[in-house]
Amino acid sequence: MQTRRSLLTTTLVLALPAMALAHGPSRGPNGGQMQDIGSHHGELLAQDGRLTFFLFDGNDRPLTVNGATATAIVLGGGRQQTVTFAPRPDGAALVASGEFRAEPGLRVVVQLTPAAGQPRVQARFTPVDATR
Template identity: 55%
Template sequence: MTERSMMTTRRTLGIGLAALALTPGVAGAHEPRRGPNGGQKVDIGQNHGELVAQGGTLRLFLFDGADRPLPAAGASAQAVVLAGGRQATVALTPAGANVLAGSGDFTAARGMRAVVTLTLPNQRPVQARFTPMDQD
C-alpha cells in the first residue's frame, strides 16, 4: 500500500467514525435521562444508576437492566466529583434498599461532573460519568 493510499484510508476511516458518533440512533441509545428520583440516570455496566446531587451529598440509586430496583446490600461505590473548579472524592455506601449515599467537600451546582466507580457483590468494578445538575 502506498503512503498516499494509506492517508486516504485513514481520512475515510476518520470521517466514518465522526459520522457514526453524530448518528442520532447510535448516540441516543445511551444518552442520560431523568430517573424516578429526579436525578440523572445512565448505563453503568449492564445496569443503570441514577445520581442525585444535593448540597454536598450524593445518592446513587441502582437499577437492573430492566429498570427494577437493584439491591444495594454488599455494593460500594466511589465518586470523583469536579465542582466549582475543585475535585472531591466521595465514598458511597448502602443507605437503603437500592441506594448508596455519601457526602463530601463540594457543593452541587450546574456544570459539576462526577465519575462513579461501582462495585457490586461478586462483580468487577464498572464506571459511569454523570452531569447530574445539567438536565433539561
C-alpha cells in the first residue's frame, strides 16, 4: 500500500511541470482570449462588429503595437471575411471592424507582423468560446 501511494505521488509530482507548460486558451487582463502568437502572447476581444487585439511579451508584459501590422480572417454566421487592424491612438492595441456577431462559434485567425523586418506569425482564436 505504501509503495503504491509513493508511486502515485511521484507520478503526480513529475506530471506537474508538463501540465504547467501545456495550456489552452485562457483569459487575459482585458477579458479576452489569450494565445501564443510567435514568441509573443496575444489577447483578442470580440464584440459585435469589432475586434481588439493586445500584444504581450513572453512574460505577459504589455507591448506597444506601434509599427505592428495585422489582419484577421473572421469566420462566423456562415461567412468568411478578412479585416485589417489599425493601431488605437494610445498604441496599446490594434482594432478592426467588420460585419460579424460575437457569438459562440466565432473563429478568428490573426496574422501579425510585430514590427518591420520581423516574420509574420499567426494564431487561431475562439474568443467567445474561451473559458471564463
